[in-house]
Amino acid sequence: MSRASDRAYSAIRNMILSGELPAGAQLGEEALADMCGVSRTPVREALRRLEADMLVGRTDTQRTFVADWSIDDVADAFELRAMLEGRAARRAAERMTETALERIRKANRALGAAIQQPMPDVAGFLEGNREFHAIILEVAGSRRLAALLGTLIEQPVVLRTARQYTREELRRSHAEHEELTAAFARRDGAWAEAIMTSHILRAYHAYADAHRARLASGITQEAAE
């Protein structure tokens, strides 16, 4: 992380995820270099990585821009993630050890505690959630699965909507984690896969609903102006 190219990668990535760089914005290498305090060389490396993550796109003439995520792109990403995480859960269940199971239970307890505060601790929830999924991926023991999911998991859309979860949604998410843990405890791969797939697809539909609501309110607002 101390390398200039890593700093550039994180910096640009954060600017995209936070919305500071809006979808469709042109990304001049020189400008980014100035922003990050490094030269163009590491910026170029960072842009290649972001391109692989599909966070930035490229015109036919090599101009880079912040990728524009249509609702179809989001659906595509979630569908893929549901399939891949489902597979990871299946493999994890088949390979589960007592130690890993205990770590999963611990992450889940932390997650449960975070949402039962008077004011839900969303950051704590996200961290517990991340840890939970990370352990599953580790136990699944597939380098490729881990690599592919790594780029799919932290997407602009997911991060921006997680903070809008209602307490009920957080509780439901926690309950699904408990059920997954039960499937792991029984080494039931098919069960684990089914719960996980459903878990991700539910998250997708929560997003899609919120998106539709935003659109509707946007239209209302426009009409009011």
Next chain:
Amino acid sequence: MSRASDRAYSAIRNMILSGELPAGAQLGEEALADMCGVSRTPVREALRRLEADMLVGRTDTQRTFVADWSIDDVADAFELRAMLEGRAARRAAERMTETALERIRKANRALGAAIQQPMPDVAGFLEGNREFHAIILEVAGSRRLAALLGTLIEQPVVLRTARQYTREELRRSHAEHEELTAAFARRDGAWAEAIMTSHILRAYHAYADAHRARLASGITQEAAE
């Protein structure tokens, strides 16, 4: 393709796929630059891309080397590919058009003709096969699925073993393509997915058998020396 970084990418990739650069070989940037007739800058870009393809690895101190594909890695890659291509086939069946169906039939006829020569035309078979899978991926209409499969499809292992297919294996492959076409004609996603998954896993086991045979003959040879 005219850019130096693209030339470097292709050149290094070919050297890896052909075995000219054996698994585990250290890849000095300077040496590669000389081989490709370009400077280190485009070579570095090429190495990053190859790293994303998992064709090259990296030590903890940033030394790059040709990735070593253990039999477990191969199994991992095939398992993933079976799942992803299965999903692509399902989506393609659900979205199939008459025009695309005709293109698929055409690719399949070419493939069939190639294997019925007195001396099977393996290059023709591979080309027809590639075209067949490419059309399916196109009809599936998922950018991410296409991107992920792109890196999984042309693997060292696959290319090196395809040429060893027996006529019987080629014929079987062709028959499976015909069956897939039937599933597409009926827009039966579940059927298409099942055939495709089985198609890929059969190819995996053909490889695994050949691998075991190689190992066995290798041991015999060693014993004879």
Next chain:
DNA sequence: GACATGGATATTGTATACAAATGCCATCGG
């Protein structure tokens, strides 16, 4: 007024020089 053309301007691609780090090997001490 619309559109093509040309050149100025801006942006990306490549090479190279230098800085930082890593690895290797010889030497030294136990």
Next chain:
DNA sequence: CCGATGGCATTTGTATACAATATCCATGTC
């Protein structure tokens, strides 16, 4: 003989200069 240590050689990381290419705008022509 084994292991630690220091310095030299090699390799990677970054900055910068220059080349190639694309964009943009003004000008001129129909």
